[in-house]
Amino acid sequence: MNKKNGDFQKRLLSTFRAEADEHLKNITAGLIELEKDLDPQVKAGIIETVFREAHSLKGAARAVNQTDIETICQSLESVFSALKRQEIDPGPFMFDTLHQTVDILNELNLSSPEGVRTDKAKLAGIIEKIAKVETGQTDVLSGLPEHPAIQADDIVRRQERMPSDTIRISVEKIDLLLRQGEELLSLKLMADQHSDDIHDLINMFEVWQKQWSKIYSTICEFRRLQERNDKQGKKRRKDDKQNYKVLEFGDLTHDNMKVFESKLIELRRTGDRHRYTTALMVENLLEEMKKILMLPFSTLLEAFPKFVRDLSRDQGKDIELVISGEGIEIDRRILEEMRVVFIHLLRNAIDHGIEKPEVRLRNKKSPRGKIKIMVTSMEGNKVDILLSDDGNGMDMPALKDAAIKRGIISLEDAAKLTDQDLPAIVFQSGVSTSPVITDISGRGLGLAIVREKIEKLGGQIVLETHRHTGTSFRMTLPLTMITFRGLHVTVAEREFIISTTNVEKVVRVKHEEIKTVENRDTLSLSGMTIPLLRLADVLELTEKNGDLPMMTVLILESQGKRVGFIVNEVLNELEVLIKSLSQPLTRVRNIAGATILGSGKVVPVLNISDLMKSAAKAAVYGPKPDRPEANGEVTRKSVLVVEDSITSRMLLKNILETAGYLVVTAVDGIDAMTLLKTEKFDVVISDVDMPRMNGFNLTEKIRGDKKLAELPVVLVTALESREDKERGIDVGANAYIVKSSFDQSNLLEVIRRLV
Amino acid sequence: MKKKKNQSDRAFEKSESIIAKPFEDTPEEKRTVLRSRAKRLSQEIESKGRDEEYFEVLEFLLAHETYAIETPFIREVYPMTEITPLSCTPAFVFGLVNIRGQILTVIDMKKFFDLPERGITNLNKIIVVRKDAMELGILANEIIGIRNIPVNGLQPPLSTLTGIHAEYLKGVTGERLIVLDMERFLTDRRLIVNEEVET
Numbered sequence: 001m002n003k004k005n006g007d008f009q010k011r012l013l014s015t016f017r018a019e020a021d022e023h024l025k026n027i028t029a030g031l032i033e034l035e036k037d038l039d040p041q042v043k044a045g046i047i048e049t050v051f052r053e054a055h056s057l058k059g060a061a062r063a064v065n066q067t068d069i070e071t072i073c074q075s076l077e078s079v080f081s082a083l084k085r086q087e088i089d090p091g092p093f094m095f096d097t098l099h100q101t102v103d104i105l106n107e108l109n110l111s112s113p114e115g116v117r118t119d120k121a122k123l124a125g126i127i128e129k130i131a132k133v134e135t136g137q138t139d140v141l142s143g144l145p146e147h148p149a150i151q152a153d154d155i156v157r158r159q160e161r162m163p164s165d166t167i168r169i170s171v172e173k174i175d176l177l178l179r180q181g182e183e184l185l186s187l188k189l190m191a192d193q194h195s196d197d198i199h200d201l202i203n204m205f206e207v208w209q210k211q212w213s214k215i216y217s218t219i220c221e222f223r224r225l226q227e228r229n230d231k232q233g234k235k236r237r238k239d240d241k242q243n244y245k246v247l248e249f250g251d252l253t254h255d256n257m258k259v260f261e262s263k264l265i266e267l268r269r270t271g272d273r274h275r276y277t278t279a280l281m282v283e284n285l286l287e288e289m290k291k292i293l294m295l296p297f298s299t300l301l302e303a304f305p306k307f308v309r310d311l312s313r314d315q316g317k318d319i320e321l322v323i324s325g326e327g328i329e330i331d332r333r334i335l336e337e338m339r340v341v342f343i344h345l346l347r348n349a350i351d352h353g354i355e356k357p358e359v360r361l362r363n364k365k366s367p368r369g370k371i372k373i374m375v376t377s378m379e380g381n382k383v384d385i386l387l388s389d390d391g392n393g394m395d396m397p398a399l400k401d402a403a404i405k406r407g408i409i410s411l412e413d414a415a416k417l418t419d420q421d422l423p424a425i426v427f428q429s430g431v432s433t434s435p436v437i438t439d440i441s442g443r444g445l446g447l448a449i450v451r452e453k454i455e456k457l458g459g460q461i462v463l464e465t466h467r468h469t470g471t472s473f474r475m476t477l478p479l480t481m482i483t484f485r486g487l488h489v490t491v492a493e494r495e496f497i498i499s500t501t502n503v504e505k506v507v508r509v510k511h512e513e514i515k516t517v518e519n520r521d522t523l524s525l526s527g528m529t530i531p532l533l534r535l536a537d538v539l540e541l542t543e544k545n546g547d548l549p550m551m552t553v554l555i556l557e558s559q560g561k562r563v564g565f566i567v568n569e570v571l572n573e574l575e576v577l578i579k580s581l582s583q584p585l586t587r588v589r590n591i592a593g594a595t596i597l598g599s600g601k602v603v604p605v606l607n608i609s610d611l612m613k614s615a616a617k618a619a620v621y622g623p624k625p626d627r628p629e630a631n632g633e634v635t636r637k638s639v640l641v642v643e644d645s646i647t648s649r650m651l652l653k654n655i656l657e658t659a660g661y662l663v664v665t666a667v668d669g670i671d672a673m674t675l676l677k678t679e680k681f682d683v684v685i686s687d688v689d690m691p692r693m694n695g696f697n698l699t700e701k702i703r704g705d706k707k708l709a710e711l712p713v714v715l716v717t718a719l720e721s722r723e724d725k726e727r728g729i730d731v732g733a734n735a736y737i738v739k740s741s742f743d744q745s746n747l748l749e750v751i752r753r754l755v
Numbered sequence: 756m757k758k759k760k761n762q763s764d765r766a767f768e769k770s771e772s773i774i775a776k777p778f779e780d781t782p783e784e785k786r787t788v789l790r791s792r793a794k795r796l797s798q799e800i801e802s803k804g805r806d807e808e809y810f811e812v813l814e815f816l817l818a819h820e821t822y823a824i825e826t827p828f829i830r831e832v833y834p835m836t837e838i839t840p841l842s843c844t845p846a847f848v849f850g851l852v853n854i855r856g857q858i859l860t861v862i863d864m865k866k867f868f869d870l871p872e873r874g875i876t877n878l879n880k881i882i883v884v885r886k887d888a889m890e891l892g893i894l895a896n897e898i899i900g901i902r903n904i905p906v907n908g909l910q911p912p913l914s915t916l917t918g919i920h921a922e923y924l925k926g927v928t929g930e931r932l933i934v935l936d937m938e939r940f941l942t943d944r945r946l947i948v949n950e951e952v953e954t
Contacts, residue, residue, distance in 0.1 A: 583888050600853055
């Protein structure tokens with residue numbers, strides 16, 4: 001046991017050596033670049049790179065308990081950070097010191113783990129020197145930087161390290177290899193098919209052989225008769241010769257069949273062996289390939305402490321991120337997908353979960369909030385990830401109200417919801433209790449995306465929240481990309497795959513069984529009324545043959561809802577590996593991805609939650625939806641745009657008019673107030689920084705006015721500071737969008753939510 | 756006989772001296788020879804490069820027009836195999852194709868640029884182009900080949916030349932070969948499909 005642990009430590013350390021070497025090389029390269037006369041912008045980029053390298057090295061050193069390296073990196077990091085903020089000017093003294101530092105780090109990295117031979121005085125010296133650099137001192141240059149001669153044992157050590165047992169390969173190359181490996185699956189399927197064909201052939205042959213053996217005895221009887229006739233010396237007739245020919249052919253066939261039989265049996269044997277070995281080889285290869293693609297969680301998580309620090313500082317909060325189990329390895333592709341998930345959840349925790357220090361103190365909590373990420377291995381090739389915060393928890397009654405308000409659940413349903421059911425609605429799109437929409441969160445889309453991502457990976461997520469004590473998300477994920485079982489269906493002459501887990505059942509329905517309730521097709525199934533849709537309609541396709549007298553209906557179940565979808569035909573059930581669509585297809589409605597069948601054909605995989613949403617949409621407009629725009633001017637919402645810059649004004653007007661809103665513009669707050677008194681608007685979008693009356697004052701005025709108090713106000717601003725954002729919230733704005741992150745869909749989504 | 760021998764002796768001596776000579780070169784002499792050779796070689800290339808600078812393009816036929824794409828953007832040309840159409844996408848997304856296990860999006864440029872459909876054309880090639888993470892296939896009627904175009908032979912594009920708007924064109928050669936601006940095309944936001952089901 002102890003030995004095993006020691007081995008692991010050794011392996012870990014050698015991994016660290018390789019990593020440290022890489023970081024140091026990059027820092028050196030960066031430093032060399034920085035000394036050149038470069039464009040400030042390019043320089044800033046390099047500073048950022050070396051800063052990150054030093055930071056990563058520090059983190060890695062801490063993980064393997066290399067405290068000397070960690071301490072030096074800490075100092076290095078602060079120098080780079082000061083450089084970033086342009087607090088110090090780079091000079092020759094700085095570069096010399098930094099290069100020396102890297103040399104020492106290299107030396108430390110090379111020294112054997114048993115005996116740390118770098119003397120402490122040297123370390124203290126360099127740290128002191130770095131501190132001087134950081135405070136901007138340009139110390140007397142003590143001649144040339146000392147370059148100690150490489151000692152003999154140094155050389156030996158270097159040589160010992162030469163044969164490395166790790167190599168770096170670009171992800172692109174590995175992916176290509178994996179893709180080709182996956183292609184071999186079709187070879188396996190072909191071998192299966194081949195083997196099945198041989199078995200079929202043998203079955204056919206056996207039937208034939210049985211029939212033959214029956215007729216052959218008759219042939220033998222016939223021959224005996226013929227021969228007896230000959231012996232009795234009866235006169236030969238003309239057709240006797242032909243009789244013998246037929247008899248001879250019979251014998252030949254009989255012999256040939258025996259040869260055929262043994263050949264076929266031999267073929268079956270080789271076919272089966274071929275099938276078996278191909279399957280074994282392909283599966284082993286893929287298994288090994290999957291292992292190559294495994295990366296520790298740390299590769300993703302190591303960026304988060306800084307992310308949390310920056311974001312919480314920006315929010316005026318003090319938050320510590322504790323990570324454990326980051327050494328557990330998982331498929332790189334899953335890790336890649338999880339990046340978004342972690343960012344969403346961490347943002348939520350920082351923005352909504354953890355309270356400000358003063359609030360925490362008042363609630364008798366430590367002023368510093370804590371977010372934990374715990375990764376633990378589970379049985380059955382799975383991993384469990386717990387992301388928890390010790391914040392104020394979610395306000396469940398408020399969430400319930402929000403869900404009712406957004407029409408996600410009906411009042412009756414809401415009454416039936418138990419405390420266990422409540423967390424599930426958080427994952428519904430558009431549920432948010434945040435009174436103000438900021439760029440970080442509050443639009444209620446985050447958790448819906450999180451759930452979608454995790455389900456797509458074949459995982460699950462559950463939420464537990466307690467008022468005032470915190471919120472935790474528990475996620476279970478497979479360690480490797482798993483294959484899904486999917487139903488292969490045809491709709492309007494096209495093929496699709498639907499994940500079997502969401503298919504409750506497949507039923508055959510007569511046309512007369514469909515009933516129209518409230519202008520909608522429904523189906524009665526064991527006492528329940530289920531809404532029914534044509535999958536072709538949802539997918540914007542047209543079924544050429546129209547409705548058949550007998551229809552195949554898939555009953556899909558998701559989030560407690562059931563909907564029936566009419567398909568043309570269910571071909572079979574398959575095991576498929578879902579691949580994500582790549583750029584330019586970032587997200588396609590109703591499509592989750594695609595898979596490659598054994599034949600090499602690409603088949604789209606349907607997105608169940610999108611299908612359910614489409615079904616819900618169809619419910620609003622009836623089975624044959626009239627376009628909502630067709631209702632004309634009556635429903636068009638009007639927007640007041642308040643903006644002093646003519647360019648921004650035109651831009652906003654253009655965006656909003658394209659989206660179908662009626663737009664009136666005002667040049668500042670006073671102008672806007674005048675217009676608000678005479679006309680009726682559904683929402684006000686205002687700039688903050690304006691002459692005469694700014695956006696904050698305008699918002700205050702609107703809130704102070706009895707008639708206008710309920711009017712939604714969106715502040716669009718170039719100011720990106722916490723104080724301003726808070727000021728916006730204080731004066732009563734409904735949303736606050738920073739121009740730097742301003743994009744059309746964001747703005748339109750916010751307006752759609754508010755009006 | 757004696758004379759003849761003398762002659763051959765002399766010839767032998769001569770050749771021997773030639774063979775032996777390189778070995779007798781001082782390092783200094785060798786360096787001079789090498790340096791002059793290096794100089795000669797470097798000059799030749801320099802003079803070639805200065806006069807004409809070329810860039811390589813792939814020429815192809817689309818909707819009865821000849822276009823060209825710079826080869827650095829091209830990963831490969833793939834014969835048209837089975838393409839799976841994809842529902843709920845804009846018309847310019849022709850479908851998905853399996854290229855050695857990779858699922859790739861195929862774009863119909865005729866639809867993207869709103870070029871007129873003139874009669875039936877036989878689309879039988881896919882040109883796989885890429886820039887950073889953006890990687891897609893472009894439908895082509897026929898691949899004509901690869902050729903070099905002199906850099907200064909490229910003139911600013913006229914939008915009247917083709918249905919494609921001038922902003923997507925890099926230029927036009929003297930022979931009216933239209934070079935597409937792939938950088939511009941592959942970074943165009945309009946190319947990106949990112950749609951949610953509206954609720």
